[in-house]
Amino acid sequence: MTDAAAPAAKTPTLPDAQTVTDVRHWTDRLFSFRCTRPASLRFRSGEFVMIGLMGDNRKPLLRAYSIASPSWDEELEFYSIKVQDGPLTSKLQHIQPGDQIILRPKPVGTLVHDALLPGKRIWFFATGTGFAPFASLLRDPQTYTDYDEVIITHTCREVGELQYGKELIDSIRQDELLAELIGEGFADKLRYYPTTTREESPKMGRITDLMRSGEVFKDLGVAPLNPETDRAMVCGNLAFNLEIKDMLEDYGLEEGANSKPAHYVVEKAFLD
Ligand code: A2P
Numbered sequence: 001m002t003d004a005a006a007p008a009a010k011t012p013t014l015p016d017a018q019t020v021t022d023v024r025h026w027t028d029r030l031f032s033f034r035c036t037r038p039a040s041l042r043f044r045s046g047e048f049v050m051i052g053l054m055g056d057n058r059k060p061l062l063r064a065y066s067i068a069s070p071s072w073d074e075e076l077e078f079y080s081i082k083v084q085d086g087p088l089t090s091k092l093q094h095i096q097p098g099d100q101i102i103l104r105p106k107p108v109g110t111l112v113h114d115a116l117l118p119g120k121r122i123w124f125f126a127t128g129t130g131f132a133p134f135a136s137l138l139r140d141p142q143t144y145t146d147y148d149e150v151i152i153t154h155t156c157r158e159v160g161e162l163q164y165g166k167e168l169i170d171s172i173r174q175d176e177l178l179a180e181l182i183g184e185g186f187a188d189k190l191r192y193y194p195t196t197t198r199e200e201s202p203k204m205g206r207i208t209d210l211m212r213s214g215e216v217f218k219d220l221g222v223a224p225l226n227p228e229t230d231r232a233m234v235c236g237n238l239a240f241n242l243e244i245k246d247m248l249e250d251y252g253l254e255e256g257a258n259s260k261p262a263h264y265v266v267e268k269a270f271l272d
Contacts, residue, residue, distance in 0.1 A: 014054055017100040021075055027160040031093055032079045038105045045071055045140035046111035046133045050104040052088055060102050063088050064270055066132040070139035079132040079164060086272025110265045111233045113142055115256040119231035121149040125207060125244055127236030128156055130269035131165045138172055144182045144189055151191045155207045158199040191220055208243050225251040232264035241266050
């Protein structure tokens with residue numbers, strides 16, 4: 001923690017240090033924070049960087065975090081789990097505005113528009129903190145200019161875990177800058193499909209089960225995924241990623257990469 005009264009010379013300067021500007025705690029398991037952005041950092045929506053803190057052994061303790069903010073934002077935003085005995089997040093969850101974090105300014109990742117072939121509809125499938133890269137992509141004008149329809153599904157255990165995503169979707173729908181850039185009707189393209197698995201909510205169940213039963217397609221009034229029209233990006237826990245990957249393959253979609261764009265891409269959400 002920084003001490004404003006301490007002489008500057010005594011304040012340890014971390015390598016690749018950035019300053020925390022805002023912290024919000026969403027549940028006892030989730031928080032988000034914002035920090036300064038290195039002037040030279042350019043990234044594509046959906047990419048991640050390594051961030052962390054100095055460990056007790058004076059070695060940086062770093063983990064991969066998707067950048068949740070859009071590439072036009074002057075600050076960076078991250079969305080994180082809190083794991084009480086997690087090496088990094090047990091400490092990171094206590095950061096306050098003014099504190100420093102380490103941020104290696106080398107963005108990489110597969111959840112990028114460049115890895116997908118053109119299509120009509122894009123599906124973003126998230127569980128838990130896997131929402132983070134989509135928080136960036138959903139604020140990228142390209143998402144709406146490339147596709148006629150944008151569907152974001154978010155499956156969490158409890159209702160409170162949906163709040164970060166819900167507020168973000170609400171703010172996007174009212175975003176005047178995006179409306180100006182893409183056109184007034186852009187918000188109509190955005191469909192939001194939140195589900196919970198362990199607490200009562202209007203839509204219960206894992207998204208994978210809701211796809212298998214056809215319920216999600218019925219609810220949204222769209223046909224099941226089809227490689228001719230649909231593209232998908234997936235970010236969640238490992239079991240979810242593996243399961244939905246198989247399902248996407250069964251629909252006939254093929255996995256893409258930066259070097260070989262195709263129909264869908266997958267990234268694992270960070271778990272400390
Ligand atoms: P569930 O409560 O049935 O395990 P977590 O917080 O553990 O990362 O999980 C986030 C959400 O992802 C939970 O709602 C969880 O449902 C769901 N989930 C976990 N594994 C899978 C899977 N294989 N397929 C679909 N959803 C999953």
